[in-house]
Amino acid sequence: MPDEGAPADHELLRRHVAGDADAFGELFRRHRDRLWAVALRTVCDPDEAADALQDAMVSAFRRAADFRGESAVTTWLHRIVVNASLDRLRRRAARPALSTGDEQAFEALVAQDGDPARTSDTRLDVDAALRLLPPQQRAALVLVDMLGFSVADTAAILDTSPGTVKSRCARARARLLPHLVHLQGNRSAGQSVSPAQGGDTA
């Protein structure tokens, strides 16, 4: 959040379009930690995320004049970052060596898990589980459940309907459940329902 008296996002963007050399940098730095989180969680790889964020930053810099103010500047920035991230995933999908969604790779990752209560392991497990999701589901889930965006804002960022966002999130949560249930601490202890049981009896 900007300090009191700091120029608003749309004002910085306006100054940038008008030729101010520093305005875009100030705007981008203001949001870049969050944008980084979006990119990293969406592409699941730090190097790819850095590339995606760089692509997005350059794109936003050059296309700032296209911003029409129909959405918040942050929504616009997030949309560009998500699109750049999904672009990179599409390209990566064309390269077989780096495929995502590999269940075996996931099992290998969680097999190293010693103490599931530790935060670092939780993060690793969540990171690994996120890779199992199709990119579109992952992007929606990251925005809503991990970064706290509203369904409406997420729909604007992903350029889709709120219903689609809800549906993607629901499917993603259901998909992740069996992979994350062991991390839920006391909640599931003693009354755990195995995913297989829960899944095939409906």
Add this chain to the structure above:
Amino acid sequence: MRGQMTHLDTDVLAEFRAGLITGRRGARITAHLGGCERCTALDEQLAGVRSLLASVPAPTMPDSVAQRLDTVLAAEVAQRNAAGRAAARGEAAPADQAERAGGDGTRESPAPRRPGGNRGFQRLALRVLAPAAAVVVLGAGVYGLSHLNLGSSSSSAASSTAGGAAPTAPSVAAGAESAGHVNAPAANPSKAAAVPRGIARAGFSVVAGQRNLTQANLAQQVRVELLVPASARRTQTPTPQLRGCVAKLADGHTVELVESVHFEGKPATLVVARTGAEDTAWIAAPDCSDTYRHVLATTTLSSGISGP
């Protein structure tokens, strides 16, 4: 069990909790949850997924990424300013010239270039100075722009202003002039160092990049690649075949960057060498070697670093 309904599927429960199932079907689910411990437990686990995801701390951006973005942004600003000034003089922008010169690689040399300081900032980072690194001092941060690692003997130079070579004084002055409104320059050049020739015949590292370069924006993309700090890159050892290819392309000129990339979606290698007053970038196909000069595209990066 028609009235009671069977146990709930995880997907159905997730859709219900997302507000996608309402009306009579929703009411039946609510009723079922009221009397089924098993589905209630599943429901709680599903809620647990959400709270677990929300509890994972957001990752912090690594310093190397922040520096890289700052560098690229500074280059963007410098280029925009240069383009603006050129437009004000009624000329084509330098970037446009380079773009035209690149293109399909079949064009003649670019329009006559106007030497000057505008492109100094960009050019500053393009220089690879002996033995391994160009060190650019940009206001708050120091970025080691090591495009070329000459092996273990000089690897420590990449991150050290004392150990490595610094940009020559004239090039820093040019950079400071154009970048002054971007970052307060704190240029502190040491002595100019001789640029070794024929590096391609010596050992070099390949930047393990994953950029997808395109024909349409090749010159600009190559510029950006040359600006990315070495600290943000991974390197690998070249194959003998690639070494031969680079030697063939560079033809004795100083190699500035060898990077594994994708070109129009297909694996390729970007090779940049300083060919006289300008840089030449080649996109080499995977089967390029010392006997097969297989180039998919090429572009010339016009130089403003050397002055008139």
